[in-house]
Amino acid sequence: MxxxxxxxxxxxxxxxxxxxxxxxxxxxxxxxxxxxxxxxxxxxxxxxxxxxxxxxxxxxxxxxxxxxxxxxxRADTAAGPARTAVSIARPHLVTLALSVRETVNLVERVGVTARYLFTAEGPQLLRVGNRTGTVLPAHLSSGGKAILATLPEPTVAQFYTGRQAQQSGSGLAVAELEGLQRELAEARTQGYAVNLGRTEADLAAVGAPLATAGRPAALAISISSPLSRAGDIQQPKVIQALHATCEAVLRELHADGVLPAA
Known part of the structure; x- marks a missing residue:
């Protein structure tokens, strides 16, 4: 040796x-x-x-x-509780991807970033590819915004204006933060957040949080499509399917102890 x-x-x-x-x-x-x-x-x-x-x-x-x-x-981009969450969510995301015929993602917020833990690609030839392992700014991605929308406005403001934000370069200007807070308010009202070309010019996405009433979310599920099909993924039946999947995954996460009981 x-x-x-x-x-x-x-x-x-x-x-x-x-x-x-x-x-x-x-x-x-x-x-x-x-x-x-x-x-x-x-x-x-x-x-x-x-x-x-x-x-x-x-x-x-x-x-x-x-x-x-x-x-x-991380080759699998997930460890510990995140790996368990992926294991639980995977079959539900695959079913949703086949149902809406678009790519579906499980997203985790880490600070001011959104980390893609798992992707189930849609069946269409022209589709959004696998995002597993991708890290994007939370305030731009639909999943990240869906999670941020479950937090109080002052908490969100602190993320983007506090000393830590200034040191890390993740701070937002006043106008940018005001725009984000308006988007989050709309997401709270309609139950999902939208990304139209914010992270990639030709990409559209909608995201909903895995949240229990009154509690901040750590995870979200998003549906991604080419920008040309942005209207399709915002149809009521697609949003209903997204919410139903979130509820099903949330129930299993609570039952498995990955998330605190509701």
Missing amino acids: NIVKKPGYAVDSVDRALQLIMLLQERDWLRITDAANALDVAPSTAHRLMAMLVYRGFALQDDQRRYCAGPAL
Whole structure:
């Protein structure tokens, strides 16, 4: 057995980044203070390293300033409770995709991002492809907006105007935040959020949250289509099918203990 020795030309910053990646793979969540202690560096150094990992998709940050492994580190993009949620939702999403003949996604909010945990592609030749592992801004995607709409307005405002938002570059200008709050108010009223070319020019989507009345959601289900079929996925029968699927998945998530009992 060969003994691997540390190279004499080792680059400390690279070594620390790799150690940080290993920590992200070992733990469900990691805070900057924990990372700094593990690496024996200042918190500011750990924060800079983590920010680069977030930028490259190796880490994701939630609104409690915790970090988890990003899509670049997860072949299945889901672990722990998320994997269980995918297992429960998969057959329902496949059934919905066949029913509405469009691509269906299970989406999780992590901080101000929307992470696509699973995709069931629609049967049509011209369709939206598999988005599993994709990470998009929550305020642009239909699933992300559907989840944000379950939160109080002040909480949403804090996400996009607080110090953390300014440091991470995810802050919104006043006009942008006002526009987002109007979209979320509309989503609360109609029960679903819409994305018309916001994340991709030729893509349309509708999303509904997996939410119990009075409780914020962590997950959503979205239906994606080419922009040319945007009107079709907003038809009442499609929205009804989307809501019915959300309710069915939510019941099973509660029964399995993935989400707290209603």
